Structure formats: C-alpha cells, structure tokens
Amino acid sequence: MDIIQEINKLKIERNAVIMAHNYTLPEVQDIADYSGDSLELARIAAGCDARVIVLCGVRFMAETAKILSPEAIVLHPAPESGCPMADMADAAAVKEFREKNPDTLLIAYVNTTAATKSEVDICCTSGNAEKIVAALPENQKVMFLPDANLGGNLIRSLGRPMGLWDGCCPIHNRITPDDIRQARAAHPEAVVMVHPECKVEVTALADHALSTGGMLKLVSGSSAKEFVVGTEIGIIHRMKKENPDKKFYPLDNNPVCEDMKKITLEKIAAVLRDLSCRVELDADVIAKARRPIEKMLELSK
Ligand code: 13P
Numbered sequence: 001m002d003i004i005q006e007i008n009k010l011k012i013e014r015n016a017v018i019m020a021h022n023y024t025l026p027e028v029q030d031i032a033d034y035s036g037d038s039l040e041l042a043r044i045a046a047g048c049d050a051r052v053i054v055l056c057g058v059r060f061m062a063e064t065a066k067i068l069s070p071e072a073i074v075l076h077p078a079p080e081s082g083c084p085m086a087d088m089a090d091a092a093a094v095k096e097f098r099e100k101n102p103d104t105l106l107i108a109y110v111n112t113t114a115a116t117k118s119e120v121d122i123c124c125t126s127g128n129a130e131k132i133v134a135a136l137p138e139n140q141k142v143m144f145l146p147d148a149n150l151g152g153n154l155i156r157s158l159g160r161p162m163g164l165w166d167g168c169c170p171i172h173n174r175i176t177p178d179d180i181r182q183a184r185a186a187h188p189e190a191v192v193m194v195h196p197e198c199k200v201e202v203t204a205l206a207d208h209a210l211s212t213g214g215m216l217k218l219v220s221g222s223s224a225k226e227f228v229v230g231t232e233i234g235i236i237h238r239m240k241k242e243n244p245d246k247k248f249y250p251l252d253n254n255p256v257c258e259d260m261k262k263i264t265l266e267k268i269a270a271v272l273r274d275l276s277c278r279v280e281l282d283a284d285v286i287a288k289a290r291r292p293i294e295k296m297l298e299l300s301k
C-alpha cells in the first residue's frame with residue numbers, strides 16, 4: 001500500500017478530515033478534503049463534525065480549528081511549524097497594551113497565538129479585514145496587530161486612522177516595488193495580484209491586493225489568461241489545477257514560507273496512525289479566544 005492509500009484508509013477508520021492551507025506542498029493539498037485560505041479553513045472547522053481534524057498549515061491555524069471545534073481531536077502534523085508573524089505579538093505585551101489603553105479596540109489578524117487572541121476584541125483575516133474594520137464606529141480608537149503591512153493597507157483603502165503593531169510576515173515583507181515592476185515588464189498582458197501582507201508601496205503597484213482565497217476566485221472568474229502571483233508560491237499549484245488554460249507567474253523574489261512546507265504526507269500518515277501531535281489548549285483560553293473569532297465570523301457572513 002502506498003502512502004496515499006494508507007492516508008485514505010486511516011481517514012475512514014479514524015473519521016478524520018484533512019484541511020490544508022493554500023501554501024502547503026502540492027501533494028498535501030491534493031490529499032486534503034478541503035483546501036482554503038485562513039478564513040475558509042476557520043469556517044470549515046466551525047461547521048465540522050468529524051471526530052478528528054488534521055490541520056495542515058502553521059500552528060495558529062491548528063489552534064483556530066481547536067478553538068472552533070473543541071470536541072474534535074485536532075492534529076497538527078508538524079508541531080514545529082509556526083508563523084513568525086504570530087510570534088511578533090506576544091500575549092503578555094498585548095495584555096499590557098490593553099490595560100494601558102482601555103479605550104482602544106484591539107483587532108488581531110488571525111495570524112496570532114490562541115493566548116494573544118484571548119486578549120483582543122475581534123479577529124480578522126486578509127479575506128474579511130476591510131469589511132470588519134469598515135463596520136467599526138468612525139471615532140473608535142483602534143490598534144491593529146500584528147501585521148503593520150495589512151493594517152497600513154487598510155488605512156490606505158478605508159482612509160481610517162489606526163494604531164499599528166510592529167509586526168510583519170517576513171516572506172511578504174521582502175517583496176519590493178522593483179519585484180512588481182520587473183514582473184509587469186516581463187509579462188505586460190498579465191493581471192498583477194499581491195497579498196495585503198505586502199508593504200503599502202507594493203500593493204499600490206498591483207492591480208489587486210487579495211487573500212489567497214480572493215486570488216483564486218479572481219482567477220477563476222476572470223477572462224484574463226495570465227496572472228502575476230505576488231504571494232507564497234504554494235498557491236500556484238491550485239491555480240493551475242483549477243485553471244489549466246491560464247498562465248501563472250511567480251515573482252523572481254521566490255516567496256516561500258518554509259513553515260508551511262514542513263507538513264508532509266509522511267507526517268500526516270504518522271499522526272493518523274497514532275493520533276499524535278494533538279493540539280491541546282486550556283478550556284479557559286478556548287473560551288476567551290473563541291469570542292473574537294466568533295465576532296469575526298458573525299461580521300463577515
Ligand atoms: P490567507 O490565506 O488568509 O490569505 O493568509 C495568508 C497567510 O499568510 C496565512 O498565513
């Protein structure tokens with residue numbers, strides 16, 4: 001029996017579903033029951049009644065699945081796979097900020113730890129951030145964390161002041177305006193898409209700044225045949241699979257999130273065999289972190 005057959009057999013025996021982020025390895029996306037962006041994976045976890053969820057992505061995504069589906073056994077096949085941006089907003093520092101600024105609403109990008117989420121008022125993802133920030137009263141003081149680039153892009157598109165935490169995604173933050181100019185020059189017919197985790201001066205040069213799920217929708221619904229993909233290269237696998245007649249160009253900068261690539265078929269099979277690498281969170285953290293995520297899901301219906 002090969003590894004794919006073994007995973008499929010174990011999935012049935014364990015009553016398990018496999019969810020994969022759009023940046024994971026192609027073979028991981030192919031074996032998954034669901035692939036998606038952070039918002040889509042959170043929505044699927046919230047409505048999931050499987051006994052076991054195997055979350056293929058970085059640690060905060062597995063935590064979010066556990067928070068939204070606490071009765072399920074949530075397995076994270078590479079526990080060492082974290083998000084460097086999530087580590088830039090330490091829960092103790094966020095708590096201290098909240099205590100010193102009681103009149104400021106804290107909005108946390110979903111790329112935060114469960115402990116940090118339990119200190120904030122509302123979460124957002126790149127797929128719903130505009131909708132959530134736009135729904136806030138105009139005079140409400142806001143601190144946006146941890147991604148100063150996503151926050152800066154929201155300030156630019158909504159014209160609303162917000163405090164910005166000092167954090168970023170190291171992979172998207174490395175993308176420069178010159179990378180976009182070069183891609184346009186090399187592919188003048190292509191639609192240029194970037195992720196809103198890129199700097200404001202980079203998104204300003206693109207045709208669209210979208211979550212990974214937003215990019216997939218745009219590509220499928222567009223009559224254009226060529227696309228520059230200004231985000232982590234893992235997403236190109238699904239773009240090609242769903243749109244075999246279209247062409248996709250990564251940036252020369254080659255953005256790769258090594259943490260996302262730590263999830264392999266061997267590790268998925270291993271955790272399904274012995275139900276190891278379980279995500280365990282205190283009941284208190286689950287209860288507190290659930291509130292801002294549920295507010296987000298409610299506001300982004
Ligand atoms: P989305 O898939 O929500 O666009 O997020 C990208 C990302 O970096 C997740 O860590």
Ligand code: SF4
Nearest residue numbers: 058083084085169257
């Ligand atoms: Fe974190 Fe960036 Fe990797 Fe997403 S791409 S998981 S934000 S480091």
